[in-house]
Amino acid sequence: MTKTEEIIKGVLKGDRRSIAKAITIIENGMPEARELIAQVFPRTGKAHVIGLTGAGGAGKSTLIEKIVQEYRRRGKTVGIIAVDPTSPFTGGAFLGDRIRMQELSTDEGVYIRSMATRNYAGGISKATKDATKILDAAGKDVVIVETAGAGQSEVEIVKVAQTIVVMHAPGLGDDIQAIKAGIMEIADVFVVNKADRENANKTAIDIQAMLQLDSKKGGWKPPVLKTVALTGEGVKELIEKLEDHRCFLEGDVECRENMLKTKAETELLEAIKERISRAIMDKLKREGRFDELLREILEKKTDPASAAEKLVKKAIYNDQA
Numbered sequence: 001m002t003k004t005e006e007i008i009k010g011v012l013k014g015d016r017r018s019i020a021k022a023i024t025i026i027e028n029g030m031p032e033a034r035e036l037i038a039q040v041f042p043r044t045g046k047a048h049v050i051g052l053t054g055a056g057g058a059g060k061s062t063l064i065e066k067i068v069q070e071y072r073r074r075g076k077t078v079g080i081i082a083v084d085p086t087s088p089f090t091g092g093a094f095l096g097d098r099i100r101m102q103e104l105s106t107d108e109g110v111y112i113r114s115m116a117t118r119n120y121a122g123g124i125s126k127a128t129k130d131a132t133k134i135l136d137a138a139g140k141d142v143v144i145v146e147t148a149g150a151g152q153s154e155v156e157i158v159k160v161a162q163t164i165v166v167m168h169a170p171g172l173g174d175d176i177q178a179i180k181a182g183i184m185e186i187a188d189v190f191v192v193n194k195a196d197r198e199n200a201n202k203t204a205i206d207i208q209a210m211l212q213l214d215s216k217k218g219g220w221k222p223p224v225l226k227t228v229a230l231t232g233e234g235v236k237e238l239i240e241k242l243e244d245h246r247c248f249l250e251g252d253v254e255c256r257e258n259m260l261k262t263k264a265e266t267e268l269l270e271a272i273k274e275r276i277s278r279a280i281m282d283k284l285k286r287e288g289r290f291d292e293l294l295r296e297i298l299e300k301k302t303d304p305a306s307a308a309e310k311l312v313k314k315a316i317y318n319d320q321a
Contacts, residue, residue, distance in 0.1 A: 004032045008039045014077075014139045016111060022134045023113055027127045037130050040137035047079070047136040048246050051161025053147040058169040059193045060146050062229035068104055069232075070239050071142055077109040079135030079143040083128055111135060126270060129160050158186045159266045162259065163245045165238075167191045168207070170199040184210060187222050188245050191238060195226035219255070220248050280311055 001009075007025070010018025022040075026033045054060050061082070068078045104110045115128050128145065135143045147157050157164055166187035171194075190211075192204045207224045223241050227234035249256045284290040293311075296302045 004035055008036060011040060011134060011138050012043060016108075019111055019134060019138050020113075023115075023127075023131045026130045026134070027115060029127075033130070037133060040133060043137040044133045045136065047140050047143045048163065048242075049132055049136070049143045049145065049161045050242060051145045051147065051157035051164045052167065053157050053164070054167030054191075054193075055169070058167040059229040060167055063167065063191070063193055063227060063235070064144055064146055065104060066229055066232045066235045067144070067239065068110055070235050072107060072109055074239075076141040077139065078111075079132075079138070079140035080104075080110065080112045081128060081131050081135070081143070081145045082112065082114045083125075083145065083147050111138070111140065126274070129267070132160055159263060162249060163188045163242055165189045165191055165242070167193055168203060169194040170197045170203045188220060189238070189241050190222055190224040191234075192224065192226045193229050195234065196228050200226060219252075220245060276312075284311070 007018050007021050011022050022036055025036060052060055052064060064080065064082075068080065071078050105112055113131060115125070115131060132143055132145060145157065145160055164186050166189070168190070169192065190207050192200055192207070194200065195204075204224050204226055211222060211224070225234055225238050225241060227238060229235075249259070281290070284293070293302075293307050297304055297307060
């Protein structure tokens with residue numbers, strides 16, 4: 001049995017060390033990563049994947065700790081992927097130690113992994129998506145993906161999670177500005193954290209007012225909940241809504257199939273782009289054309305977009321122009 005096969009076997013048994021090794025292989029882009037994912041992929045699809053996003057300072061990590069504790073009381077195992085900003089020096093996650101989740105780290109039913117964004121738009125890299133599959137295949141009942149922070153690009157979380165929680169807290173700036181645009185469309189559950197603060201009710205009312213303007217009929221109606229993460233207030237109600245949404249997806253076959261199809265299409269397109277890019281780069285370097293193209297760009301003889309277009313035409317259509 002090869003080392004990779006041993007790791008795969010360990011992952012499928014839920015072994016923590018095997019899970020850690022598998023995610024490291026994926027995050028570092030090692031050659032065996034493709035085989036690893038190919039082997040565990042058939043065992044995925046059972047976990048409830050929850051995406052949690054929100055502005056910095058909204059209390060995401062603290063709330064996740066309380067959510068996990070409640071899930072554990074209900075006998076469910078949980079995997080956590082905490083996506084943090086990438087260090088420009090090391091390429092690692094800034095908050096890799098996850099100090100605020102230390103109490104969970106000793107629980108055998110909980111697995112926590114911090115991952116860097118790797119400068120991917122939306123903070124969701126391919127490694128993060130594959131790590132979710134590893135935790136799913138390892139038998140975790142719930143997988144929570146916490147993104148680096150809210151913003152227009154955070155809609156990327158929809159490509160990973162089945163249920164998306166958008167968090168906000170009063171006092172973090174203009175309330176409506178913080179939740180509009182793409183964030184508004186992706187949320188399955190809205191949470192106003194730090195509900196013991198002034199203006200918490202106003203924030204919740206503002207979100208509800210925006211939801212009333214949504215012209216969509218039928219389907220899931222995103223609830224607006226208030227929580228106090230430090231004390232755990234509102235967490236049980238939040239868990240109930242998360243479970244309600246899971247049941248909704250399971251009951252609405254068309255909705256679930258559309259969601260799964262969208263995710264599969266996105267992953268396929270990303271895989272194709274990655275393979276084509278890698279093939280073109282390898283060919284350029286073998287032929288010594290890469291440095292030549294760089295010189296042409298530096299000398300202003302061509303621009304990056306034009307050079308790329310010519311390369312793609314040549315690679316795909318054998319166009320010499």
